[in-house]
Amino acid sequence: MSGKTLYDKLWDSHLVRENEEGTSLLYIDRQLIHEVTSPQAFEGMRLANRSLWRTEANVAVPDHNIPTKDRDKGIEDPFSKLQVDTLDENCDSFQIKEFKMSDPNQGIVHVIGPEQGLTLPGMTIVCGDSHTSTHGALGALAFGIGTSEVEHVLSTQCLIQQKSKNMLIKMNGELKQGITAKDLILFIIGKIGTAGGTGYAIEFGGDAIKALSMEGRMTVCNMTIEAGARAGLIAVDQTTLDYVNGKPFAPKGELWDQASEYWKTLQSDQDAVFDKTIEIDAGDINPMVTWGTSPEMVTDVDGMIPFTTNGKFQPALDYMGLAQGTAIKNIDLDKIFIGSCTNSRIEDLREAAKVVDGKKVSDSIKLAMVVPGSGPVKAQAEQEGLDKIFLDAGFEWREPGCSMCLAMNADRLESGERCASTSNRNFEGRQGQGGRTHLVSPAMAAAAAIKGHFVNVTTVGWEN
Amino acid sequence: MEKFQTFTGIVAPLDRANIDTDAIIPKQFLKSIHRTGFGPNLFDEWRYLDHGEPGQDCTNRPLNQNFVLNQDRYKNSSVLLTRENFGCGSSREHAPWALADYGFKAIISESFADIFYNNCFKNGILPITLSTEKIQHLIEKTESNIGFSLKVDLENQTLTDSFGNMTFFEIESFRKDALLNGLEEIGLTLSHAEEIKIFETSHLQKHPWLFRT
């Protein structure tokens, strides 16, 4: 019998029962909750007169709707306010731990989970949010669910699931100097397409993945959903353990010893068989920039928008106001957004600050903003003086939240505005109706802010 | 959930791949704390010429006459026909809520994104997967025949058009049962409460660092 993949191990250790009709009942260790996808779940519980299965399994935080400035004035938009108030009320009445808007540890749900040690290796983790895949970077089985399933987990601590297939993406070799995890995952999506991972759990392995920091690994797993897979996974190693050790809710003392012994087993067996394996040479990757309205419409910064004869890209190009054959470096920008659960952690801000240090945002840029992923990230950055570097250059330095990643709060693009964004989706209207999004790494976004257009940040002096 | 019944419905063709849930229901409408009322804002940015906001009366908003659902011939359609990777992007269940609230009972596509596919079944919508050739054929037929409709029979897994042509589709048996019987999944899982408790106890013994907040 062949060995087990990491996904198989996580699945098997949470299997409560196999149902007669071919589905499985999977036990869920941790549910993360935010204000947008939970109100109807709590409402459903009340209507059915059900109680929480296990209160401590749940942790909540408001992030999508909250303002990133003048927070002391409260939330202006009445609909956003109602949604955040509803989360507060639900958490109060069900006694769920919540990092409220005013809490110094508040932040984007996928940033605070790992940061607080609330998401740990070996756990099953769900959230009514597709980027729950982020937490797979810690060797956990983490995936996004719909609101009906949020209610299912609240009421039963389980989900009815069907097992996915196993895919291994092996990143061989080393990334070139200055190439980041964001470029790596954009490259993968460009290669396998946004439906390439549908039906699979993807494990990322190989030397280039092992060399990544935890922040980088989270960026990769975060965008697994953009490759079509609900869950991304990376094996536990010393980098994982060093990251988790000392986090507020992580186990300590004897419990730590016991946990870390177990966590070390969380990797695919040597003889495990994957349904599909893709090998990629990491050394081939350059800084990546998306040019269309799907993350798979991506090329390297020295490239151009591809030509097609069948008109397949025309709707995307019309929306983006771009033509085939345009060089990426000739694309001028209006706004710069550094933030989101993909790229708002301390390392992301350090990378961007390094590029910005001592320079000024181009006059042609209307707004350049940095939105840290959480209160602790913001505090750490301020301690390191990163906020000053950004502010001196002409960036705005905001309070943590989802912000212009999806523009549910006041931060958004106006119609026709073009943005270099470190977020994860370039869909039509994602950052504001009619807004045009180009996905890039934090360093690339920072350099674009200085120049007013895309440049290859890995070249000396960023020559055009 | 109501039981899924055989029905015959007008087919609307949305000839586009990779339609994401942001397009199906834009984010500003996710601010609602209810499950209903999303139908008027389905495909809002494609459907109307102005910018929509929650709480707005949609009856007098300017319509984009080029958008397929605004054409008279597709009024009252209940079967949506579309291209690959439908429902990709965000996990928002507001997407199937909006489709159901508008009146769609079945969606036919080459493929669906995983979370969206799953969410459909929780809301009585049948997602049907057909080959690229069959989708192409159906899109052509829909466009060339005003009032083109399909009879959707889940029990027998068939689609029958107005001319009597029949196509089979595949679906996993547990998904089929759930729709046909209108199963209440939470109740079903709770019928195994004892087993869950036994599992939970041993799980905690093996992993005593879990369950802390």
Ligand code: SF4
């Ligand atoms: S930052 Fe963006 S992608 Fe991440 S949870 Fe918030 S809205 Fe979703």
